Amino acid sequence: MADRDMIEVKGLRVVAGAAPGAVTEIVKGVDFSVKKGEVLALIGESGSGKTTIALSLLGYARTGCSISGGSVRIGDLEVLSLDAKGRRALRARTVAYVAQSASAGFNPARTIMDQVTEPALLHHLMSADAARAKATGLFRALALPAPETIGDRYPHQVSGGQLQRLMAAMALITDPAVVVFDEPTTALDVTTQIEVLAAFKKVVRELGTTAVYVSHDLAVVAQMADRIVVLNGGAVKENGAVAQVLDAPVDAYTRQLLAAVRRPEAGFDTLPGAGKQVPPLLEIRGLAAGYGHIDRFGSPAVRVLDDVSLSIPRGSTLGVIGESGSGKTTLARVVAGLVDRARGEVLFDGKPLPAQLSRRTPEQYRQIQIVFQNADTALNPSHAIADILARPLAFYHHLRGAAAHKRMLELLDLVKLPASIAMRVPAGLSGGQKQRVNLARALAADPALILCDEVTSALDTVVGAAILDLLAELRRELGVSYMFISHDISTVRAICDEVIVLYAGHRVEAGQRDLLAAPPYHPYTGLLVDSVPTLKPGWLDARREIGLTALPQLGPSANVPELCAFRARCPVRIDGMCNMTPPDMKKLPSGAEILCHHPVAELHRLQTVEVTPA
Numbered sequence: 001m002a003d004r005d006m007i008e009v010k011g012l013r014v015v016a017g018a019a020p021g022a023v024t025e026i027v028k029g030v031d032f033s034v035k036k037g038e039v040l041a042l043i044g045e046s047g048s049g050k051t052t053i054a055l056s057l058l059g060y061a062r063t064g065c066s067i068s069g070g071s072v073r074i075g076d077l078e079v080l081s082l083d084a085k086g087r088r089a090l091r092a093r094t095v096a097y098v099a100q101s102a103s104a105g106f107n108p109a110r111t112i113m114d115q116v117t118e119p120a121l122l123h124h125l126m127s128a129d130a131a132r133a134k135a136t137g138l139f140r141a142l143a144l145p146a147p148e149t150i151g152d153r154y155p156h157q158v159s160g161g162q163l164q165r166l167m168a169a170m171a172l173i174t175d176p177a178v179v180v181f182d183e184p185t186t187a188l189d190v191t192t193q194i195e196v197l198a199a200f201k202k203v204v205r206e207l208g209t210t211a212v213y214v215s216h217d218l219a220v221v222a223q224m225a226d227r228i229v230v231l232n233g234g235a236v237k238e239n240g241a242v243a244q245v246l247d248a249p250v251d252a253y254t255r256q257l258l259a260a261v262r263r264p265e266a267g268f269d270t271l272p273g274a275g276k277q278v279p280p281l282l283e284i285r286g287l288a289a290g291y292g293h294i295d296r297f298g299s300p301a302v303r304v305l306d307d308v309s310l311s312i313p314r315g316s317t318l319g320v321i322g323e324s325g326s327g328k329t330t331l332a333r334v335v336a337g338l339v340d341r342a343r344g345e346v347l348f349d350g351k352p353l354p355a356q357l358s359r360r361t362p363e364q365y366r367q368i369q370i371v372f373q374n375a376d377t378a379l380n381p382s383h384a385i386a387d388i389l390a391r392p393l394a395f396y397h398h399l400r401g402a403a404a405h406k407r408m409l410e411l412l413d414l415v416k417l418p419a420s421i422a423m424r425v426p427a428g429l430s431g432g433q434k435q436r437v438n439l440a441r442a443l444a445a446d447p448a449l450i451l452c453d454e455v456t457s458a459l460d461t462v463v464g465a466a467i468l469d470l471l472a473e474l475r476r477e478l479g480v481s482y483m484f485i486s487h488d489i490s491t492v493r494a495i496c497d498e499v500i501v502l503y504a505g506h507r508v509e510a511g512q513r514d515l516l517a518a519p520p521y522h523p524y525t526g527l528l529v530d531s532v533p534t535l536k537p538g539w540l541d542a543r544r545e546i547g548l549t550a551l552p553q554l555g556p557s558a559n560v561p562e563l564c565a566f567r568a569r570c571p572v573r574i575d576g577m578c579n580m581t582p583p584d585m586k587k588l589p590s591g592a593e594i595l596c597h598h599p600v601a602e603l604h605r606l607q608t609v610e611v612t613p614a
Contacts, residue, residue: 006210007034007057007178012070014052014061014234026065027052028234034178034227039204039211041221041242043257044231045460046431050214053231054180056080057212058095059087074178092123096171100183102163105170106155113151116170125174138169141206142199160324161192165199172203179204182214186458189323189487190531197223197533198544216460218261219533222246223540230254242537260465261535279350280311281449281481282335287344289334290505294342304330305505308344312449312498317475317482319496319513321489321528326502328485332451335483336370349448366396369442373454375434379426385412385437386422392444411440414477415470432463436470443474452484456491468495489516489532501525504565511592519607522594524566526607554579564595572598572606 014027027049034040042050052065059079061067072079074094082090091097096119099105106115116138117131126134132151139147142165155163164184171179181200185193201224204211213224221228221242228245230238230253237251249255287308292301305327312318320328333339335346337357346353348368354360372378379388389408393399399407409419415436426434435455442450452471456464472495474480486492492499493516501509501522509515509522516529533539554575557563562582567573574597583595596603 004036005033006036006038006075007032007040007212008071008073009033009053009056010071012053012056012072013068014049014056014065015068016065018066025068026234027056029070030231030234030236032229032236032239034210034212036210037208038227039213039225041213041215041225041228042231043215043218043221043228045216045462047233048231049234050216050231051182052234054182054212054214055097057178057180058091058097089123092119093125093174094176095178095180096174096176098164098168098171098179098181098184100186102167102184103155103160105167106163108155110154111151112153112155112158112166115155116151116166116173119170120173123174131173134173135169138172138203139166141203142166142169143195143202144169159192161188161196164188164196168200168203172207172209175207176209178210178212180212180214183216185220186215186217190489191323191527193220193533194531194540194543197540200224201540217533218246218257218461219535222535222537223533230257246535246537257462258535260461278314279347281314281349282310282312282483283345283347283350284308284310284335285345285347287331287334287346288342289330289339289344290342291339294340300342303342303505305334305502308500308502308505308507310500310507310510312481312483314448315475315479315481316497317484317495319492319499320483320485320502321487321492321499322502323487323528325504327505328487328502329453330505331502332370332453332483332485335449336368336451337365338370362396366445367448368451369445369447369449370451370453371435371438371442371455373457375431375438375458376426378438379434381426384423384425385429388426388437389441389444392441396445407444411444414443414474415440430463431459432466435459435467439467439470439474443478443480447480449481449483452482454485454487457486457488464491471495489528492516501528506565506595508564508566508596509592509594511588511590515588515590515592517590520588520600520603521590521592521607522566522596523570523572523598523603525594527569527571564597572603574598 009030009032012027012030013025015023015025017023030053042053044050056067056072059082067080077090077094079090113132113135116135120126120131121128135151136147139150144150144162144165185196188196197220215221225242227241229236230251232253237253238245238249245254249258288306290300290302290304294300310318320331322328330339334341337360341355348364353364386408389411390404393404393407412419412422417433417436421429456467459467471482484492484496493513496513499513499515500507501524503524509525515521551571552573554573557579560582564578564583567578577597583597586594586596586600588594588600
């Protein structure tokens with residue numbers, strides 16, 4: 001390691017707005033340094049200034065903002081004194097950026113190879129053949145499938161996790177001295193996140209790259225970084241080695257962040273008499289659903305859900321967990337009447353629920369509400385919050401005028417928002433505030449069941465924890481039930497009474513939330529549980545070593561639709577059984593039901609191998 005720091009930031013100030021108008025300081029005199037080959041994490045909530053600071057390393061400030069003071073040095077370059085030509089050269093060779101959304105960073109009309117090699121060719125750093133050879137080497141180093149040919153594909157022909165790694169290849173092809181990773185795994189499933197993090201860490205280590213990793217996830221940072229800078233309100237709250245920040249935090253705000261990650265798994269308090277001697281609020285039996293034409297056998301052209309059954313007692317919460325594409329959102333949309341079902345029954349309060357929304361009664365329509373994942377697209381950007389909440393009050397309860405205004409203020413109070421936001425439009429609110437408005441709009445109908453579709457996945461840890469606490473409070477006060485859809489096991493484990501695990505549209509496990517606490521469980525549930533990063537440095541390396549173990553051989557599968565859907569990825573699959581005969585339903589000691597060939601004792605033995613951090 002060189003004695004001199006690779007990055008040195010002193011007194012950095014960034015403002016929004018310009019005189020003679022209002023000017024707001026959003027980065028307030030930030031100092032930090034990064035040694036060559038070191039990974040520094042910038043961590044904090046939305047609005048803490050972490051991305052703004054990271055972008056300043058490229059000499060860039062977002063529209064409406066400007067760097068008003070301080071110095072940013074990378075190697076021997078004083079970034080803030082560079083002219084436009086100097087900044088272009090900086091971004092060509094010295095500093096590279098990996099954005100949060102890889103899909104937004106690729107042109108859908110050009111091949112991946114064309115786009116990955118473009119930075120090297122644009123700045124005449126190497127020949128086309130050399131660039132292609134280098135890109136292929138990076139694809140291999142980043143553990144991408146078919147590294148020799150993946151470059152010939154288009155962005156829509158690879159998965160989200162693969163596209164995120166391809167964006168890293170695009171950043172690394174010019175051999176930059178510094179790489180900025182800006183929340184690069186936030187939108188990924190836990191299993192995909194592990195692969196992407198491990199690939200990033202391996203390449204950064206091998207190339208000796210200096211990196212700045214922007215995140216709000218302390219558990220991810222614990223695996224990736226050597227040092228952590230904790231930010232809040234544009235100022236540095238703490239700056240130290242990973243072990244010190246995680247084990248002995250000095251600042252109260254850092255302790256708050258850690259407390260939000262280490263939430264007690266207390267769950268919701270079940271309401272007195274919930275689910276006893278009355279039919280479940282919602283019951284689903286043998287559901288099959290999907291998209292496209294339904295044939296005479298009751299199968300849609302694209303089958304998403306197959307033979308799914310569940311029940312939600314009145315006043316309780318069911319967690320639905322699985323990766324992207326497992327059918328979670330389609331399940332919620334079937335219940336809400338937004339997707340038709342091909343087969344099966346859906347009962348609400350003991351009575352059949354029509355499949356189409358148009359055939360449901362106004363009362364059935366009112367009683368089931370949905371809160372979508374992305375509050376930004378779920379709220380009309382041109383309407384004030386008061387108007388957004390007034391609509392369901394008028395539609396369901398015929399409230400107008402003073403009565404509607406009074407109820408609107410009660411709803412804002414219920415979701416812990418100040419009355420002053422009523423006249424604002426969504427763009428004037430934070431992500432957490434928008435999600436609370438989304439929830440208030442659902443509550444305006446006075447529903448019995450709220451379908452929560454990944455409602456905290458786009459939020460910071462602290463803000464997400466506050467939304468979960470709010471859901472628990474509303475359940476106690478209003479007796480509302482939830483179907484809580486998530487790919488985040490720790491969230492589901494903390495707040496749900498019962499859990500079902502979906503894989504490729506099949507219900508592979510169902511039972512009390514305790515089923516996630518300890519083995520045995522279905523091998524897919526085990527994969528999800530083991531893929532949640534912990535706050536222990538070294539966990540990723542230990543997890544990756546186990547993940548590199550070759551899967552047992554599996555011969556060709558019999559043409560039986562009921563075979564285990566997880567068999568292709570299962571680490572404990574049995575040739576001649578998993579690929580030939582459908583698994584039986586087994587009951588575990590936790591009371592959970594799983595579809596698996598393995599005896600319960602064998603599953604327990606296989607799943608209690610300890611993962612010890614290096």
